[in-house]
Amino acid sequence: MITFNHVTKTFGEGERALKAVDDVSLTVEKGDIFGVIGFSGAGKSTLLRLVNLLERPTEGEIMVNERNISSLSQVELRRLRRRIGMIFQQFNLFNARTVFGNVAYPLKLAKVPKQEIETKVTELLQFVGLSDKANHYPEQLSGGQKQRVGIARALATSPDVLICDEATSALDPETTGEILNLLKKVNEEYHITILLITHEMHVIKSICNRVAVMDNGRVIEEGSVFNVFSNPQTKTAKNFISSVLNDRLSIKLLNKLRTDHQGRLFRLIFKGDTTNKPILSQVAKKYNIDFNIAYGSINELQVHLLGNLIVELIGADSEINHVIAELEQTIEVREVLDHES
Numbered sequence: 001m002i003t004f005n006h007v008t009k010t011f012g013e014g015e016r017a018l019k020a021v022d023d024v025s026l027t028v029e030k031g032d033i034f035g036v037i038g039f040s041g042a043g044k045s046t047l048l049r050l051v052n053l054l055e056r057p058t059e060g061e062i063m064v065n066e067r068n069i070s071s072l073s074q075v076e077l078r079r080l081r082r083r084i085g086m087i088f089q090q091f092n093l094f095n096a097r098t099v100f101g102n103v104a105y106p107l108k109l110a111k112v113p114k115q116e117i118e119t120k121v122t123e124l125l126q127f128v129g130l131s132d133k134a135n136h137y138p139e140q141l142s143g144g145q146k147q148r149v150g151i152a153r154a155l156a157t158s159p160d161v162l163i164c165d166e167a168t169s170a171l172d173p174e175t176t177g178e179i180l181n182l183l184k185k186v187n188e189e190y191h192i193t194i195l196l197i198t199h200e201m202h203v204i205k206s207i208c209n210r211v212a213v214m215d216n217g218r219v220i221e222e223g224s225v226f227n228v229f230s231n232p233q234t235k236t237a238k239n240f241i242s243s244v245l246n247d248r249l250s251i252k253l254l255n256k257l258r259t260d261h262q263g264r265l266f267r268l269i270f271k272g273d274t275t276n277k278p279i280l281s282q283v284a285k286k287y288n289i290d291f292n293i294a295y296g297s298i299n300e301l302q303v304h305l306l307g308n309l310i311v312e313l314i315g316a317d318s319e320i321n322h323v324i325a326e327l328e329q330t331i332e333v334r335e336v337l338d339h340e341s
């Protein structure tokens, strides 16, 4: 649906040239909720702005619905922009227009007949839960309500894609949850593909099925949320992920575990089906060793579970080695050393 093919965006020239987006290739499939995560300055906003040509790529091509958007005429570009709704961190509502007027605005621009506008806006306000606020002005609304108006307005032209620029960053955690649920509903009920950028991993964990991690303009990791979360390759991805999975130990806790547990410590990672099998107790019985659970966490990632246990294995070294070899056939096992990378 959206493909970036070796896309680079350079700002400035000569010594001052800066590659905000650097040789990015990725594909957002129809139906995805695709999240791009990165620290401030990683290039996320620029990447998003390239999709509707608010920025033009310096190199590479961007395909939307199999058409290279750089070759579109002005008329085609306007049509494309109607197929791509956008919502913003600061909502960008018109303060002088009512909630109804804000949502109706893109339809008025498209010269849709008045009666149709009335029907569409009424439907959308009901969808976002703001039917009773139609005649209110933005300043009378909470942040979450403003973002609901932003979402209704973005949906007015019945887009195929919704792009979200840090849509929940200005909201408190509870309201963030409500807006994320609403975005999921947009994806499921209106079948709209969503491309979002965020610096908060819990946003990715809550609603995305695919994720790309950006650093210094480059995509350094990309894949299904489950695969990237359960097997991150880069330090940046590991840091983002541990912030939500709660699976890394602080040095302080690790030292305490070392003092409390004299045996060897192992981290066991259970993915998918292995989370509900008594793998550990079966192997421990077979080799006559004891185990002590020192730490554990379990996370739900879409329909999959990802479990993390740190266990102390107590017994003869030769038996422990057998246990590890057998566990490794079904789950991931790592000995916990003095610090974890």
Ligand SMILES: Nc1ncnc2c1ncn2[C@@H]1O[C@H](COP(=O)(O)OP(=O)(O)OP(=O)(O)O)[C@@H](O)[C@H]1O
Pocket (backbone or CB within 6 Å): 011, 012, 018, 019, 020, 038, 039, 040, 041, 042, 043, 044, 045, 046, 047, 199
């Ligand atoms: N119009 C511009 N002119 C010059 N440099 C720019 C321009 N827009 C962005 N940049 C630079 O490109 C880099 C990437 O910026 P971008 O806003 O895309 O990052 P980001 O990941 O979205 O960060 P943030 O979350 O802080 O917005 C930054 O170094 C930024 O200063």
